[in-house]
Amino acid sequence: MMRLLLVGNSPGFAERLTEAVSGAFLGIRPVPFPTTPHQLFAHLNGAPTPDLALLEPGPELEAGLTLAAALVRDHAVNVILVSDQGHALGLRALRAGVRDVLDVDSNPQEIRDAIDRAAEFIQTTPVPPIGFQPGQTAQARGRVITVASPKGGVGKTTVATNLAVGIAKRFPQSTVLVDLDIHFGDVSSGLNLNPEYSLPDVTQGPASRDSMALKTLLTLHETGLYVIPGSESPAAADNVTPSSITHLLDTLAAQFAYVVVDTAPGLSEHTLAVLDTTDTLVLVTSLDVPGVRGLRKELDTLTELGMLMGSRKVVLNFFEASRGLTVADVEATIRTKVDVVLPQSSVVPISVNQGIPLLQSDAREPVTKALHTLVDHVAPRPQSAATKGSLFSFGRRAKDAAR
Ligand SMILES: Nc1ncnc2c1ncn2[C@@H]1O[C@H](COP(=O)(O)OP(=O)(O)OP(=O)(O)O)[C@@H](O)[C@H]1O
Ligand SMILES: [Mg+2]
The missing domain is CATH 3.40.50.2300 (Response regulator)
Structure with missing residues (x-):
């Protein structure tokens, strides 16, 4: 009521x-x-x-x-x-x-x-808690959705930016995208942003201690999505520690219903810190044997570390029938269901080069439809x-x- x-x-x-x-x-x-x-x-x-x-x-x-x-x-x-x-x-x-x-x-x-x-x-939760004060335990917490993969170039940033824009369009003012590919993040170019502040600014100084100060350093995208872009310089990113990442994500989850995180390939200590705070893990693989085997190893490693507790979605990217691998082959290798298949499509690099995610322009392409399905999986439309x-x-x- x-x-x-x-x-x-x-x-x-x-x-x-x-x-x-x-x-x-x-x-x-x-x-x-x-x-x-x-x-x-x-x-x-x-x-x-x-x-x-x-x-x-x-x-x-x-x-x-x-x-x-x-x-x-x-x-x-x-x-x-x-x-x-x-x-x-x-x-x-x-x-x-x-x-x-x-x-x-x-x-x-x-x-x-x-x-x-x-x-x-x-x-329903997640509801950003009311009257949050730094240091106060969050009573309700937003969902942290992390996009990761063992290999580079498989579409993590493409998935993360589209996912974040898709969620922000459903839940305006309630979604933040954090670029935690800390050295070579390219979220801001994928969203055509020229941010004033980036990751090192929010993990150090006043913003790391005060959620109100943190909010003033966020960049607003035209879709209503808030963004923390990656560092401009890899050297500045060296100061971003795993514990500062954990603290940042906890603070954001106390303020936003959805925190979407893009990561660097592999399982660096920074990415492990992210995974520790993650509620939904979106694993991306390309349609090739090394990529799929790499994902199997990553799943095994995360299971051994006890880090596959939350919900998990598998995205198979660059799908083309002519590649000689089927979805069933991939599922047999990773011993896990593939949740969303993204076809190989020339509209993807075009949208990346323009800095307009497909879910922003709502292009009617099969790959756009598949991206919408992914948004449905992690942030269902309110009834x-x-x-x-x-x-x-x-x-x-x-x-x-x-x-
Ligand atoms: N389904 C697709 N069809 C065609 N091109 C794609 C598709 N998905 C991604 N790409 C292209 O592949 C390239 C790599 O994508 P992206 O940057 O998202 O990968 P990444 O996993 O984030 O890479 P990195 O590990 O270097 O951060 C980009 O040029 C992107 O446009
Ligand atoms: Mg990337």
Whole structure:
């Protein structure tokens, strides 16, 4: 059951929200816009604290952000910010702990989708914990999804960037991609980013001690994905230690629902540190005998080390019938099911060279479809909360807000 509150002044938005959730919300129009939860709760006439608040502060955007931060931090209320300046808010909304940003002109379907996404987070973990403080034990934790392989050049970065973009499109503001191919990472070129900060900046100095400082060093991709790119110089990356990686991933998992990690080939001590914190391991292999045998050895090694505890997905890349190996051959060698087969396709290097992942452009290619399947495996689409009957009305109808 979810209690939904709209705090806003736009009758148009309230009407579209009414259509989106069949009126199952409480709407209030306080003037001026409240800046503290105390002021807000005074307008609720004793109604219980909402689970999800849609704040539509109009021109009083600063008040909206201040209220959002306090609701999230002090009252565990999930917040969607409704603003015509949503596109410019990015990091500021993230810092306030806002779960999603909706344009004030959003149609009922868009509003419903955003509420469904938030409802999914509220009803099931992973939910980034509220009011996280450095050093505090996380009560709820996002999922760390790591893409790895024993061999180089098999498509890890291609898979990681597409996976992250695919998840971010489903769960905006809730996904971060970390390039932990620490010496030669190329995530930023695959996403066409020119980042100001990179991995060494976030594993040292204030950002390594303070989650708020860390957030200011993230790079925002146009899909709503947050990115920590690899080091510009291999020398600077030498200062990134395995323990600083563990700490970084723990901090990010406390702030984001999904943390996607790209790694260097093989099982370096850095990658082992990542695997120690990983919930879902995505193993990639190319369709050739050395690659497949290498994957078998990696699986054996990880089993011996007791590091294959979480869920695991196997991606077979560069698939072509003419290569003389079948999926069944690969499964027999690795003694594990192949979950997703990515065909060899010329659109992949083109997208990498353009810096536009296939799941960003939504090209209709078999390889894009296969990448979507992988996203389905690791971050299933939220079911409609309204369909599940989970929306709960405070008892008053939206016309209160629309009046
Ligand atoms: N399915 C595919 N079809 C065609 N080309 C592909 C496919 N997957 C990946 N590639 C290409 O293969 C090259 C290597 O891919 P990618 O950089 O993702 O591999 P990697 O495992 O991250 O490599 P490294 O180990 O060096 O980090 C890239 O040029 C990419 O465009
Ligand atoms: Mg790579």
